[in-house]
Every structure is written in structure tokens, then in C-alpha cells.
Amino acid sequence: MGARWRGLADEDIMESLYRFARRNFKGLWRSPDFRRLWVTLTVTSFGAQVTNLALPLTAALLLHATPLQMGILVALETLPFALVSLHAGVLLDRVRKLPVVIACNFARGAALLAIPLAAFTHTLSIELMYLVGFFCGVQNVIGGAAYQVLLAQMAGRKRLVEANAKIALGETSAALVGPGLAGGLIQVLTAPFAILLDALAFLFSGLVLRRMEVRNDVAHQGTHAPVLRQIAEGLKLVVRNRTLFALAWLSGLWQFLHHMQIAVLILFATRELGLSAGAIGVVYMAGGLGCVAAAASAQRLSARFGVGPVIVHGLILTALAWQAFGLVGGPVWAATLLLGAAMLVFDFGGVLYGINYLALRQAITPDRLLGRMTATMRFLSVAMAPLGSLVGGVLATVIGLRGTLLTVGALGLMLAVAAVLWSPVRRHHALPAVVAE
16 A cells, blocks of 8 residues: 555656646757757856956966057957958858867867966966967857857747847856856966866867757758858848848947957956955856846846847946946955946846847848858957957056046947937847848
């Protein structure tokens, strides 16, 4: 009798677990390939959180980089967007995307290994940092575009916001926990050796993705069409579509300002506010909390207020946060709290903007042009980033770190006003149909 009741109880437990899974793991969570892609991107996001802190801290604290050298380092990480984005788009429309993602993960992991190896052999230099930053930027351009197209193909057009929100949830969870882990590793291992974790994360991701089989990962373009003609086709799509063009100029100006801020924020935190690596980790963890909140609420907010309005209001929040960065001061504990609060607002707005920005541009584009659209948009938007980094470094040399951050904030507010007044993006309440070819 007891065994029978235990059997019934076990059946009840299994039924409860089944109902819980059906209730909480809906949509794309039921796809094994999507789950595998999600896991690998989340793992590499954890590793990237370490490098996001360790790379500039290595330059600032170990190599005593000047503001101009920091600007050059950030510029070289983003320069590949201007150099290879358009050709990468043609490549991606000619080939399957998954092998490209895997190859880029392996290459980036190998490049990152050079930094701890150089530190161990006492040969680390700012020139090596430049080289690794540029090479990783190339892998980011090609592999990042391939992953975005692969994601759109796996999810289907009706699930683009869901797919981008789920991917962002993994990445933002890493942004919540990762900076604290990064700060601790940097304190214990020193910054160059902490980068080893990021290298291993990319190598692990490449190994896991080799087991995927994405049936709709196909090449849409023949191999004999002239490359320049195909690049022109992608450019024509973006320039002639008012929404895509508006997204491009908004994103381009935003990236310019964002990389002005990136070039000086770590220097500002360490040299003017006196924050340690651990305190900076706490600041970035606060930003991660904003990321998680945005990823968890993106679908609901876009459904209620519309995709376009959420994009515009996300920009407004990031502009307010930029202004707040330059106003932070006081004792270390207060500066840590204030900078963390500003980072939370910035990342909340940035992730809301990013999720809906990606979904809107993917929804508009025909499948056969997704690779070229993605590469073209990344070219037109992020090509401004290296110039922003250099301007940030030069401006910090002339007017100081705080003055540069306040300038970024003022210009960001002007960009937000322009988005509200003139951008057609704000009129898109639902994802539109594909443009006619």
C-alpha cells in the first residue's frame, strides 16, 4: 500500500514538474538549438564582462596609458566595423552562418590568450594591446553579424522580439553577475591573467556550437555576383528605407557619443574618483541589474507602448545617464553608489533600445538580404565609434575627464530631442511587414 501511494505521489510530482515546465519554458525555450545558442552566448558574455574591465584596467594601471592611448585602444577595437563590415555582409549571404560563428569564436579565444601569455613572459605592451583589440574587433564584426542573422533565421519573423529579449536576458544576467566576478578575479589574479577566463569562454562556445544543426541556416546568394554590386544592394536597401536609414543615423551618432564615454570612463573612475577594481565591478553590477530588468520587461513594454516609442525612450534614458556620469563625485563610497545608479539607468535604457532596434530592422528586411543589411547597419552605425573614441581621448587631454563626460551628456540630450522630433522610428508601434523588393 505504501509503495502504491509513493508511486502515486511520484506521478503527482512528475505531473507538477511537467506543468511547471510547460508554463515557464514556452516558445523558443523548447528549441534545443536555440537553447544551445543561448547557453554559448551567455557563457561568452560572462567572459566578456571580465575583458570589458580587465582590458582597460590593464592599459590604465599596468601600462599607465594616457587618455589618448586609451582612445586609440577603444578605436582599434571598433575600426574593423568601418573596414570589413560591408564585405562581411556579402560573405554571410553566400555561406552558412553557423560555421562562421564557430570559427570566429575559436579565433577570438586564441587572440585573447596572447595577453596573459605576454604578461607571464613580461613582454606585455600597449602595442600588443592594440593588435589584440583590433583582431578581436574583426572577429566581432564577422561573427557578431553572423550570429544576428542566424538568430533571425532560427526564430522566424514573428518571434524576433522574443528571440532578442531571451538572448539579451542571458547577456544581461552575465552583466549583473559578471562585473563582480571580474572585479574579484582582477584583484586576485591581476587584470591580464583575468582575461584568460574570456579566452576559455570563447573556446568552449566554439566546441559546443559544433554540435548544432540549424536546418534553416542557408546561403541565399550565389557566388558569381560581383561583390561591389552586392554591397551596393545592401546600401541601397538601408538608404532608401526611411526607417532603416533613421535607425542608422540615430545609432551612428549614439555610438559616437558612447565611445567618447568609453574612452574616458575607466580613467575617470580610477584617477578622479579613486575607485578600485572591486568598486568598479560593483558599479558594473548595478548596470547589469538595469540590463536584466530591461531584458525581462522588453516584450511587455514594446507590446504596450510600441516598438518605436520604446526605442526613442531608451535613447533618452541613456542620454540622462551620460549626463549623470559627469556629475558624480564625493567620497569613494558615495561615488561608487552614484556611478552605479547612473550605470543602472544607462544599461536599462540601452538594452531596451537595443532589443527593439534589432527586432525592427530584422523585421523589415527580406531573408536574402539579412546578412548585407546587418553588415551595412553595423558599418553605418559603428563606423563612427573609432572617431568617437579618438575625440574622447583628445577632448579629455584638453578639458579633462569630467568635462568630456559632461560634454557627452549634453550632446546625448540633443540627440534624444532629435529622435523625438524628426525620426520616423517613433511611429512604429508594431513590427512592420518586409519591404517590397
